Amino acid sequence: MHKDIDEIILDESQLEKTVDAIAERINLDYNDKPLTVIGILRGSAIFLADLFRRITVEDCTLDFMAASSYGSSAESSGHVNITKDISDDVSGRHVLVVEDILDTGNTLSCIRDYLLSKNALSVKICTLFDKPSRRKKPITPDYCGKTVDDLFIVGYGLDYDDRYRNLPYVGVLKKEIYQ
Numbered sequence: 049m050h051k052d053i054d055e056i057i058l059d060e061s062q063l064e065k066t067v068d069a070i071a072e073r074i075n076l077d078y079n080d081k082p083l084t085v086i087g088i089l090r091g092s093a094i095f096l097a098d099l100f101r102r103i104t105v106e107d108c109t110l111d112f113m114a115a116s117s118y119g120s121s122a123e124s125s126g127h128v129n130i131t132k133d134i135s136d137d138v139s140g141r142h143v144l145v146v147e148d149i150l151d152t153g154n155t156l157s158c159i160r161d162y163l164l165s166k167n168a169l170s171v172k173i174c175t176l177f178d179k180p181s182r183r184k185k186p187i188t189p190d191y192c193g194k195t196v197d198d199l200f201i202v203g204y205g206l207d208y209d210d211r212y213r214n215l216p217y218v219g220v221l222k223k224e225i226y227q
């Protein structure tokens with residue numbers, strides 16, 4: 049285990065089972081609907097790569113957005129900027145937003161409102177992790193891998209100050225690293 053990690057939250061085989069279970073539900077729910085999956089860069093990249101290849105929906109496209117609210121600190125500023133917009137039109141399509149972790153909800157509520165304003169047929173949220181105790185906006189995930197306590201977690205795409213994304217598991221970052 050990495051020296052900056054206290055405890056593993058999901059190891060590689062648990063991640064695989066978690067992604068399998070989410071994909072199974074997505075495949076049932078969307079089946080023959082036109083689906084656009086939108087990954088939120090950069091945290092969702094690894095999760096999305098594993099999830100997307102398990103989606104069997106026929107009319108399924110992939111796009112990306114990025115938003116910033118976190119700097120190098122572990123606290124959300126509450127102010128969200130869309131720093132990368134979608135490339136394709138989502139009007140007439142169901143949108144599934146894929147995120148690494150839902151924390152205060154500032155980022156995803158901004159992105160959801162934006163996509164609804166672009167005339168998506170529906171906008172649902174798929175997040176690998178959810179920290180409901182920290183929520184500031186009324187938003188709940190439609191698909192969620194695991195609910196976590198108020199701890200800072202990294203790995204499998206999730207970062208602290210852009211580090212640790214390459215860990216193949218998700219673990220709790222030692223407090224002394226970010227305090």
Ligand code: IMP
Nearest residue numbers: 124150151152153154155200201206207
């Ligand atoms: P929100 O806007 O507060 O919901 O923040 C969502 C973003 O904060 C996520 O996309 C992550 O980039 C980041 N974030 C929140 N909690 C954590 C964490 O425990 N580890 C890594 N990133 C986190």
Ligand code: MG
Nearest residue numbers: 089090091148
């Ligand atoms: Mg992120």
